[in-house]
Amino acid sequence: MRDFVYYAPTKVYFGKDKQKDVGKIIKEYGYKTIMMQYGKESIKKSGLYDQVMQSLKESEITVVEMGGVEPNPKLSFVRRAVKIAKETGVEMILAVGGGSVLDSSKATAVGAMTDLDVWEFSMRRAVPQEALPTGCILTHAAAGSEMSSSCVITNEEVNIKRGFGSELNRCKFAICNPELTYTVSKYQTACGIVDIMAHTMERYFTVCEPTDLTDRIAESILKAVVSAGRVLMDNPMDYEARATAMWASSLSHNDLTSCGRENALAVHQLEHALSGEFDFIPHGAGLAVLFPAWARYVYKENPSRFAQFARRVFDVNEADDKKAALIGIAEMENFFKSMGMPLTLREFNIPKDSMERLAEQCTFGKTRTIKNYVELDFERIKQIFESCY
Amino acid sequence: MRDFVYYAPTKVYFGKDKQKDVGKIIKEYGYKTIMMQYGKESIKKSGLYDQVMQSLKESEITVVEMGGVEPNPKLSFVRRAVKIAKETGVEMILAVGGGSVLDSSKATAVGAMTDLDVWEFSMRRAVPQEALPTGCILTHAAAGSEMSSSCVITNEEVNIKRGFGSELNRCKFAICNPELTYTVSKYQTACGIVDIMAHTMERYFTVCEPTDLTDRIAESILKAVVSAGRVLMDNPMDYEARATAMWASSLSHNDLTSCGRENALAVHQLEHALSGEFDFIPHGAGLAVLFPAWARYVYKENPSRFAQFARRVFDVNEADDKKAALIGIAEMENFFKSMGMPLTLREFNIPKDSMERLAEQCTFGKTRTIKNYVELDFERIKQIFESCY
Numbered sequence: 001m002r003d004f005v006y007y008a009p010t011k012v013y014f015g016k017d018k019q020k021d022v023g024k025i026i027k028e029y030g031y032k033t034i035m036m037q038y039g040k041e042s043i044k045k046s047g048l049y050d051q052v053m054q055s056l057k058e059s060e061i062t063v064v065e066m067g068g069v070e071p072n073p074k075l076s077f078v079r080r081a082v083k084i085a086k087e088t089g090v091e092m093i094l095a096v097g098g099g100s101v102l103d104s105s106k107a108t109a110v111g112a113m114t115d116l117d118v119w120e121f122s123m124r125r126a127v128p129q130e131a132l133p134t135g136c137i138l139t140h141a142a143a144g145s146e147m148s149s150s151c152v153i154t155n156e157e158v159n160i161k162r163g164f165g166s167e168l169n170r171c172k173f174a175i176c177n178p179e180l181t182y183t184v185s186k187y188q189t190a191c192g193i194v195d196i197m198a199h200t201m202e203r204y205f206t207v208c209e210p211t212d213l214t215d216r217i218a219e220s221i222l223k224a225v226v227s228a229g230r231v232l233m234d235n236p237m238d239y240e241a242r243a244t245a246m247w248a249s250s251l252s253h254n255d256l257t258s259c260g261r262e263n264a265l266a267v268h269q270l271e272h273a274l275s276g277e278f279d280f281i282p283h284g285a286g287l288a289v290l291f292p293a294w295a296r297y298v299y300k301e302n303p304s305r306f307a308q309f310a311r312r313v314f315d316v317n318e319a320d321d322k323k324a325a326l327i328g329i330a331e332m333e334n335f336f337k338s339m340g341m342p343l344t345l346r347e348f349n350i351p352k353d354s355m356e357r358l359a360e361q362c363t364f365g366k367t368r369t370i371k372n373y374v375e376l377d378f379e380r381i382k383q384i385f386e387s388c389y
Numbered sequence: 390m391r392d393f394v395y396y397a398p399t400k401v402y403f404g405k406d407k408q409k410d411v412g413k414i415i416k417e418y419g420y421k422t423i424m425m426q427y428g429k430e431s432i433k434k435s436g437l438y439d440q441v442m443q444s445l446k447e448s449e450i451t452v453v454e455m456g457g458v459e460p461n462p463k464l465s466f467v468r469r470a471v472k473i474a475k476e477t478g479v480e481m482i483l484a485v486g487g488g489s490v491l492d493s494s495k496a497t498a499v500g501a502m503t504d505l506d507v508w509e510f511s512m513r514r515a516v517p518q519e520a521l522p523t524g525c526i527l528t529h530a531a532a533g534s535e536m537s538s539s540c541v542i543t544n545e546e547v548n549i550k551r552g553f554g555s556e557l558n559r560c561k562f563a564i565c566n567p568e569l570t571y572t573v574s575k576y577q578t579a580c581g582i583v584d585i586m587a588h589t590m591e592r593y594f595t596v597c598e599p600t601d602l603t604d605r606i607a608e609s610i611l612k613a614v615v616s617a618g619r620v621l622m623d624n625p626m627d628y629e630a631r632a633t634a635m636w637a638s639s640l641s642h643n644d645l646t647s648c649g650r651e652n653a654l655a656v657h658q659l660e661h662a663l664s665g666e667f668d669f670i671p672h673g674a675g676l677a678v679l680f681p682a683w684a685r686y687v688y689k690e691n692p693s694r695f696a697q698f699a700r701r702v703f704d705v706n707e708a709d710d711k712k713a714a715l716i717g718i719a720e721m722e723n724f725f726k727s728m729g730m731p732l733t734l735r736e737f738n739i740p741k742d743s744m745e746r747l748a749e750q751c752t753f754g755k756t757r758t759i760k761n762y763v764e765l766d767f768e769r770i771k772q773i774f775e776s777c778y
Contacts, residue, residue, distance in 0.1 A: 012393075012396070178390075212613045220602065221602065221606075
């Protein structure tokens with residue numbers, strides 16, 4: 001077990017109707033003027049918007065509204081929000097939505113407390129020193145942003161999607177009502193399940209030694225999420241399955257599954273290049289294509305790790321490690337397929353000659369490699385992209 | 390899954406030599422004068438005391454020392470510590486030790502910020518409103534007090550051991566170096582393993598419906614801890630096993646394993662009566678006797694829960710739920726026995742006629758029942774005590 005620091009201070013209010021307490025919760029912290037970010041009009045149709053506004057009003061909280069956060073949240077939106085946050089002097093940012101709204105809110109929270117442009121943090125040219133507090137009402141089980149230290153935004157001027165990690169990015173509170181995800185489409189639900197699994201698998205498939213407890217917790221999350229995903233494909237209103245997915249979303253990305261392990265997030269870096277370049281590709285769908293391809297490329301370096309995954313998560317009964325590893329990867333892929341996920345990049349209708357550009361993006365123009373299992377340079381990343389076209 | 394609030398804000402610094410950073414860590418919070426509580430002279434013999442004092446000195450932190458915390462920490466000690474904390478105006482309490490030192494420190498931290506006597510909180514006649522911050526350097530994997538909201542002290546004037554829960558009881562930080570537990574005796578190591586398991590099992594064996602994800606995480610902790618316990622009986626210097634036990638100690642009691650479940654801690658209440666009355670009984674040893682006895686008394690109310698435990702934690706291969714449940718309880722008991730734990734109250738040499746008094750203590754003089762599976766009143770609790778004499 002490697003040394004680690006574990007710090008997941010987000011207070012999670014989990015359960016039915018919890019969004020109606022948002023005003024009370026914010027009032028307890030003493031904030032009186034907040035910015036509320038959200039996405040499209042769907043929260044108005046569902047009634048969530050009215051519930052939230054009502055609760056905020058009852059607690060006499062003044063709200064600066066910023067609707068219109070897009071999937072793969074955009075830098076230009078964040079810059080506008082930062083400007084308004086500074087002008088209005090809001091004391092915190094409330095995100096009502098999924099990972100995109102959350103990450104947009106987190107970036108705004110950091111941007112509001114600095115004279116630097118937020119993109120400087122994504123490009124690692126500066127480290128954030130301060131941020132407004134953030135809180136959220138979660139409407140999608142996927143990104144795990146509600147408890148994570150990460151924040152990913154897209155600079156649409158240059159088609160680059162990039163994240164930065166900071167303890168300042170942790171939400172103060174997260175309101176998680178699984179019922180709010182009942183209306184998430186099958187496809188988006190499946191994308192979310194893949195994202196949750198990927199966050200856990202990225203930490204599981206790393207080069208360090210087994211870590212019995214963290215391994216088993218990761219396997220627990222994976223097994224529970226696979227099971228919940230299967231239920232949800234048939235019955236999207238199953239509360240227990242929605243609740244499992246939502247709680248797994250938080251636990252998969254709050255660092256619990258990397259305690260004592262390396263935290264590489266290699267496949268995420270490939271996917272960020274993909275959905276940064278092709279904005280219409282949902283992050284989870286991109287991961288569904290890339291994860292099995294990456295796994296088949298690297299598993300030979302340590303087949304026993306993949307074999308353990310196969311045996312414990314998908315109950316594969318095969319004594320030979322290499323064979324078990326490959327069966328496990330196929331099971332993962334089959335599961336993604338069973339949920340309607342694409343298996344090839346071709347299915348996104350992206351040009352075949354994009355692979356080189358994607359590999360360049362991943363390597364920041366051939367200036368870096370991605371280390372995990374096999375050190376992936378430009379050539380190898382290109383091969384992985386090509387292998388799943 | 391029941392609604393829940395999850396809040397585990399303790400920052401955990403886990404790994405080798407981390408105790409040497411304690412001064413730096415405390416300095417970051419800005420505290421300049423602290424009280425340091427510890428137990429017997431063992432931390433002086435091991436060199437830990439010198440390392441800690443050196444680190445605190447380097448960070449120019451003034452230390453008010455309170456050595457001599459006893460196992461089952463005593464109210465009289467806490468009262469003295471509170472007085473000194475108030476007189477010296479310390480800004481935080483640092484616990485260097487195991488669960489007893491931690492709980493003594495937590496009680497002092499609460500006591501220092503009130504005019505009430507600390508025992509009022511244990512007797513539930515008052516609710517703490519404020520506390521000094523606490524931090525710890527952990528030297529024993531057992532109580533989980535390093536991340537928990539609980540604090541248990543013993544009033545030796547009346548032989549009553551009682552705890553109170555409060556978010557104020559959560560440590561700000563916990564320094565967890567598994568190497569510091571190398572010198573813990575086999576017997577005390579085993580007691581710790583039982584305590585960790587009990588914290589998880591108390592939340593697992595409750596009357597609510599299965600909660601797939603929380604169940605699996607609990608089973609992961611149990612499986613990893615059983616495995617680590619077996620290793621440690623043969624090789625107390627196995628770093629991985631010590632690390633597994635230590636991290637499991639934190640996770641078993643930071644409420645992760647009660648998310649979505651009832652949190653009953655029924656057996657702990659029986660044990661608190663036992664070691665409150667008979668101070669020489671280690672908490673873990675008391676639990677090792679009482680847990681199987683309690684389980685055999687209540688399992689019939691929901692054998693499937695105990696059967697799931699048997700199958701998933703001890704790999705019991707038995708289709709019939711009732712049979713599987715009993716085999717699982719026997720496996721638990723055998724495991725305790727294999728670690729040198731007692732199986733009967735007789736082994737503690739306590740008088741046979743104590744059972745009635747213990748049952749009275751548990752029920753606060755027949756004024757309450759303990760609810761979980763079967764509602765346990767005075768008579769039933771007496772029967773459970775008698776069944777394991």
